Amino acid sequence: DIQMTQSPSSLSASVGDRVTITCQANHEISIYLNWYQQRPGKAPKLLIYEATNLETGVPARFSGSGSGTAFTFTISSLQSEDFAVYYCHQYSKWPWTFGLGTKVDIK
Amino acid sequence: EVQLLESGGGLIQPGGSLRLSCAASGFTFSRYALSWVRQTPGKGLEWVSTIGIGGGNTYYADSVKGRFTISSDNSKNTLYLQMNTLTDEDTAVYYCARGLRWSDYWGQGTLVTVSS
Numbered sequence: 001d002i003q004m005t006q007s008p009s010s011l012s013a014s015v016g017d018r019v020t021i022t023c024q025a026n027h028e029i030s031i032y033l034n035w036y037q038q039r040p041g042k043a044p045k046l047l048i049y050e051a052t053n054l055e056t057g058v059p060a061r062f063s064g065s066g067s068g069t070a071f072t073f074t075i076s077s078l079q080s081e082d083f084a085v086y087y088c089h090q091y092s093k094w095p096w097t098f099g100l101g102t103k104v105d106i107k
Numbered sequence: 108e109v110q111l112l113e114s115g116g117g118l119i120q121p122g123g124s125l126r127l128s129c130a131a132s133g134f135t136f137s138r139y140a141l142s143w144v145r146q147t148p149g150k151g152l153e154w155v156s157t158i159g160i161g162g163g164n165t166y167y168a169d170s171v172k173g174r175f176t177i178s179s180d181n182s183k184n185t186l187y188l189q190m191n192t193l194t195d196e197d198t199a200v201y202y203c204a205r206g207l208r209w210s211d212y213w214g215q216g217t218l219v220t221v222s223s
Binding site: 001032034036038043044045046049050055087089091094095096097098099100101 | 157168211215
């Protein structure tokens with residue numbers, strides 16, 4: 001199975017901060033990576049698909065980059081509604097696998 | 108409006124069986140792949156199974172292969188997950204989600220608790 005290593009596992013930030021999360025795959029996965037946001041008690045929400053594509057309706061402060069084994073997810077200016085857990089997800093090879101998540105909370 | 112509504116969760120004893128359903132609306136059901144993803148309370152996400160467009164190919168996580176069966180009924184716009192020989196490690200919230208490579212819509216989840 002492809003292992004997805006997210007870092008950090010948690011971070012504290014303030015509104016307006018720039019936030020960066022990384023995801024490392026232990027095998028080459030090209031651009032076959034998505035990013036999801038999950039707020040407490042809610043289902044995951046797709047933010048970025050195919051490494052860099054912003055899902056319809058998602059604010060432009062969210063972005064993704066990378067290919068191969070190293071990927072980055074960025075929130076350019078953190079808003080109050082962005083405090084949540086973020087997961088990367090690879091679909092290069094079955095079984096699909098998720099990172100363990102990064103919890104973004106208020107400093 | 109796209110909606111996915113899971114049902115069928117509950118408390119079940121180890122070794123028991125349960126069938127989850129996911130009723131879909133707001134889109135052409137037969138034109139999409141659908142998946143089940145689960146989340147252990149307080150932990151991360153685990154992909155469980157996917158069924159291809161129109162109920163085609165099926166895929167399973169190793170942890171459920173041979174015990175779980177995914178299926179769909181296009182006449183009822185409903186996705187199913189038959190879960191047999193359940194263990195406490197299957198305790199989780201089970202989500203159904205639309206899409207093959209990425210999931211743009213998710214249900215609200217149904218909780219399965221395996222315990223004696």
